Amino acid sequence: MVLVNEESCLKIVEMIGGEKAVSVVKTLLNKPALTDEEISALTNVDVKEVRRILHRLGDVGAVSYEVHRDKVTGHRVFKWRVQQEQLVGYTKTLMRKVLERLRDRLEYVENNQLYWCGTSGCPKYNFEEAMQALFKCRKCGKPLNLFDSTEFAERLRKKIAELEANLK
Numbered sequence: 302m303v304l305v306n307e308e309s310c311l312k313i314v315e316m317i318g319g320e321k322a323v324s325v326v327k328t329l330l331n332k333p334a335l336t337d338e339e340i341s342a343l344t345n346v347d348v349k350e351v352r353r354i355l356h357r358l359g360d361v362g363a364v365s366y367e368v369h370r371d372k373v374t375g376h377r378v379f380k381w382r383v384q385q386e387q388l389v390g391y392t393k394t395l396m397r398k399v400l401e402r403l404r405d406r407l408e409y410v411e412n413n414q415l416y417w418c419g420t421s422g423c424p425k426y427n428f429e430e431a432m433q434a435l436f437k438c439r440k441c442g443k444p445l446n447l448f449d450s451t452e453f454a455e456r457l458r459k460k461i462a463e464l465e466a467n468l469k
């Protein structure tokens with residue numbers, strides 16, 4: 302695969318069509334120009350599911366097909382390929398959006414004292430928000446305490462660096 306980062310692309314493929322989409326794409330990369338039935342046989346994914354996945358990937362330009370005519374039956378046959386450049390382009394666009402969001406988040410975390418109830422899934426509050434909520438979580442009602450965001454910020458920084466390296 303001539304990709305900057307195959308892993309990122311496959312993650313995006315998984316986001317689009319699930320784990321089965323990943324095996325469809327991997328199969329097509331190894332053996333381009335397969336029909337939906339051939340992909341189904343090689344991946345053990347139901348042919349209807351294969352078609353659904355191919356259409357979803359086709360919507361973002363990650364796969365394309367050529368039409369052939371079966372010499373015996375005269376039926377039209379679709380042979381599929383991964384459009385690697387489009388897939389890379391689509392992946393990069395999404396990664397840039399994620400990167401943007403992470404940078405915003407990091408900036409927010411660095412510039413705000415955060416308060417939290419300690420319950421996972423509950424939001425973190427900045428000082429004004431915590432004051433307005435009278436230092437009680439609006440979601441679960443538990444008291445809000447100062448949240449040490451050092452570790453969280455560190456995780457964000459790491460993730461940002463990782464994405465930046467992949468987007469070079």
Ligand SMILES: [Zn+2]
Nearest residue numbers: 418423438441
């Ligand atoms: Zn809470």
